[in-house]
Amino acid sequence: MFGILVVEDDFSTRKLMCVVLKNAGFRPIPAENSAEAISLFESEKPALVLCDIMLPDMSGFRLTETFRRLNSEVPIIIVTAKQAPSDKHYGFMVGADDYMTKPVDEEELILRIKALLRRAKVAFEQKLKFDELELDYTKMSATVNGKDCDLTQKEFLLLFKLLSSLGKIFTRNELMEEIWGATDKNDHTLNVHVNRIREKLEGVKSIELKSVRGLGYKAVKTDE
Numbered sequence: 565m566f567g568i569l570v571v572e573d574d575f576s577t578r579k580l581m582c583v584v585l586k587n588a589g590f591r592p593i594p595a596e597n598s599a600e601a602i603s604l605f606e607s608e609k610p611a612l613v614l615c616d617i618m619l620p621d622m623s624g625f626r627l628t629e630t631f632r633r634l635n636s637e638v639p640i641i642i643v644t645a646k647q648a649p650s651d652k653h654y655g656f657m658v659g660a661d662d663y664m665t666k667p668v669d670e671e672e673l674i675l676r677i678k679a680l681l682r683r684a685k686v687a688f689e690q691k692l693k694f695d696e697l698e699l700d701y702t703k704m705s706a707t708v709n710g711k712d713c714d715l716t717q718k719e720f721l722l723l724f725k726l727l728s729s730l731g732k733i734f735t736r737n738e739l740m741e742e743i744w745g746a747t748d749k750n751d752h753t754l755n756v757h758v759n760r761i762r763e764k765l766e767g768v769k770s771i772e773l774k775s776v777r778g779l780g781y782k783a784v785k786t787d788e
Contacts, residue, residue, distance in 0.1 A: 566681060567591045569610040571601040571627065572643075573619050577666075581614065581643075588674045598622035598630075605631060610638065611684070612677055615660075617644040617651070625658050632659035637688065639680040643668060692727050694785070695770035699724055708767055718743055719761050722754075726773060726783035735780040 568590045572578040575596070582592035593608050595601035598621045605613070613631060617624035628640055641662040642655045655663045662676055692699040696709045704720050706713040715723065722743050726734065736751040744753065758781060762773055772786050 566611040567593050567608055568677065569593045569595060569601060569604055569608065569613045569615075571595045571598070571613065571615045571619065571624070573597060573616065584670050584673065585677075588677075590677070598627045601627060602630060602634075605634060605638075612681060613638060613640045614643050614677075615640055617642060617646055617655075625654060628655070628660055629658045635693075637684065637691065639684050641673075641676060641680070643673075692724065694727070694768075697765065697768045697770060699727065708765065713764055715761065715764060719757055719764070722757055723761050723765075723773075723783075726781060727771065730771075730783055730785060733776050733779050733782045737780075739780060 568585050570578055570581050570585070570592055572581060572594075573596050578594050578596065582594055585592040593604055593610055595604050598619050601613075601615075604610070615624045615628055615631075619627065622630075624642060624644065628642065631638065631640055639661045640659060641664060642660045643664050643666065644651070644655075645666045646652075647665045652663045661680055664673065664676070690701045697706065697713075699706045699720070701724060704717060706715050706720060706723065722739065725739065725742065736754055740751055740754055758773055758775075765771075765773075770786060771783055773781060773783055776782055
């Protein structure tokens with residue numbers, strides 16, 4: 565279920581938007597001010613943000629800029645009573661993907677959310693980020709705290725496969741067949757590659773590659 569961060573200081577409006585989102589099959593994450601929103605953005609990692617402009621502690625424009633610095637991929641829709649073209653233009657300039665004025669049509673809001681999530685999903689599928697570790701499939705690159713991790717192509721493909729489905733156990737045969745095209749039982753190469761990846765990710769604390777006795781491997785978050 566996609567989590568949607570709802571940044572809105574008005575209680576009634578925030579509650580209504582959360583009900584609309586829940587009825588549409590989303591998981592609303594309410595925040596009444598910018599400080600709470602930033603904390604939830606980092607901890608909950610929402611799939612999309614709905615952001616008001618007139619907030620008590622920071623303008624929605626500045627908050628949008630902050631979200632963009634924290635994650636450039638998450639779609640942001642500004643939802644506000646401000647209707648001036650200059651406000652709308654500025655909203656897009658600071659990083660919003662869409663701009664809607666209140667009162668919003670509930671059905672249109674859901675349609676716009678779904679359209680942005682469809683487009684964002686393509687980007688998400690090509691990139692994985694876990695705190696200090698980031699993988700970019702299009703570049704076949706992995707970085708730890710912004711520094712190149714220097715993985716070989718096979719190591720990258722293996723790591724990307726495991727991290728794409730956290731908690732899922734992949735059998736040795738599955739991994740050998742997909743990464744090397746091999747269906748035989750000699751999985752020494754697989755073991756060597758997993759160990760090399762572990763060595764190269766020694767400084768990464770957010771995820772771990774675990775052996776599952778008699779089956780294969782899985783990737784998990786370290787708090788699991």
